[in-house]
Amino acid sequence: MQGFCIAFNVASIAAIVPAVAKEFGVSSFIVGRINWAYMLPYGLVALVYGPLTRIFNNKHIAFVSLTLFSVFSFFSGCATSYAQLFVFRFMVGVFAAATTPLVLIYIADHANEKQRGRSVGLFFSATFVADLIGLFLSGIIPWRLMFFIPSVLGLAAAILTLKYFPHTLAGKGATSSRYMEALRSPVIFKAFAYTFLISILYHGVRQWLGVYFAQELGLKQFFVSITLTASSLAGIFGEAIGGNLSDRIGRVSTLRAGVFLMFVSLALLIFIRSSWLLVVLMLFWGFGWTMNHAGLATFLTDLDKRFMKEISSLNSSVRFIAGGLGVVIGGAVLQKSFIAGFAIYALCLLVMFLGTEKILSAKKVAEVS
Numbered sequence: 001m002q003g004f005c006i007a008f009n010v011a012s013i014a015a016i017v018p019a020v021a022k023e024f025g026v027s028s029f030i031v032g033r034i035n036w037a038y039m040l041p042y043g044l045v046a047l048v049y050g051p052l053t054r055i056f057n058n059k060h061i062a063f064v065s066l067t068l069f070s071v072f073s074f075f076s077g078c079a080t081s082y083a084q085l086f087v088f089r090f091m092v093g094v095f096a097a098a099t100t101p102l103v104l105i106y107i108a109d110h111a112n113e114k115q116r117g118r119s120v121g122l123f124f125s126a127t128f129v130a131d132l133i134g135l136f137l138s139g140i141i142p143w144r145l146m147f148f149i150p151s152v153l154g155l156a157a158a159i160l161t162l163k164y165f166p167h168t169l170a171g172k173g174a175t176s177s178r179y180m181e182a183l184r185s186p187v188i189f190k191a192f193a194y195t196f197l198i199s200i201l202y203h204g205v206r207q208w209l210g211v212y213f214a215q216e217l218g219l220k221q222f223f224v225s226i227t228l229t230a231s232s233l234a235g236i237f238g239e240a241i242g243g244n245l246s247d248r249i250g251r252v253s254t255l256r257a258g259v260f261l262m263f264v265s266l267a268l269l270i271f272i273r274s275s276w277l278l279v280v281l282m283l284f285w286g287f288g289w290t291m292n293h294a295g296l297a298t299f300l301t302d303l304d305k306r307f308m309k310e311i312s313s314l315n316s317s318v319r320f321i322a323g324g325l326g327v328v329i330g331g332a333v334l335q336k337s338f339i340a341g342f343a344i345y346a347l348c349l350l351v352m353f354l355g356t357e358k359i360l361s362a363k364k365v366a367e368v369s
Helices: 002-007 012-024 034-052 058-077 082-096 099-110 113-138 145-164 179-183 186-206 209-216 221-248 251-269 275-301 305-336 338-359
Strands: none
Touching: 002 058, 002 113, 002 145, 012 034, 012 082, 012 113, 012 145, 012 209, 012 221, 034 058, 034 082, 034 099, 034 305, 058 082, 058 099, 058 145, 099 113, 099 275, 099 305, 113 145, 113 221, 113 275, 179 186, 179 305, 186 251, 186 275, 186 305, 186 338, 209 221, 221 251, 221 275, 251 275, 251 338, 275 305, 305 338
């Protein structure tokens, strides 16, 4: 439930940007910045939560973070200006950052190597179920409710966490983090360089698709939500299947297949105008991203256990910092020309596909066959 509540409106923000922009009387490209107002602090503060489990009980970390997530989500729904919404979304990102590091640490510590992919896939599938529900609702309910709903869910998750969440992640010991030591490992450094690049590319496109469908293709808000919902629907299965494939055919093979699907779907988006074909393309786009995501997250749980607290936090941090930067860069590029921008991003994804095996080839832990 923790993952469900923090993921509920992350993707749907892209769908409600036009409605928020209309109410506050500002450009959609300006309102779109609330995406990185959430992502950048999420990425920075995530660096704290993994090492923090060496000092404080993980249950208490989760309870406090979920409670404050709920409070600032409520404030976001009450915002009376774009500036207020920006600040409140920033604070939501600060406290939402705790969940994923705690879960990945638990999986790395307790799941068998041949079953880690399934565990990772199950967790992230739940977040995409939340994404899907949020995207669907974004087309039929007022945009403010998209903040009130996760506020209620967050409060419920905080109460359930305090009562039922296990203590297994708590740990006493060295209080210092070891990020620099971890990143001196070529395997870990390359893994996060790859994570940084793929996240910039994905979010540079994904967070502006709602604007593209509404402004360039003239789709109504309901159809914008339906089209983006297809991506999240595919994500539910992409995470689960990607996790299972990571256990069966290997981590690198799985994430490489995912980035290839992303390249193909984005390249075709340049030429497609049919609403139904757009839905199909978004299915492939979402499936490819989540296969890559599950494969890469499972890859990280196989790395040096001495640095797993740092690795778990770096995973969220790098993804969200890169995602926030990706939104900014994508806005600058796509504001000039969506078609030319999509072509540039598709070419970059092709390069990533061709270079994936080389970038991650230094991995020292064995692939699971």
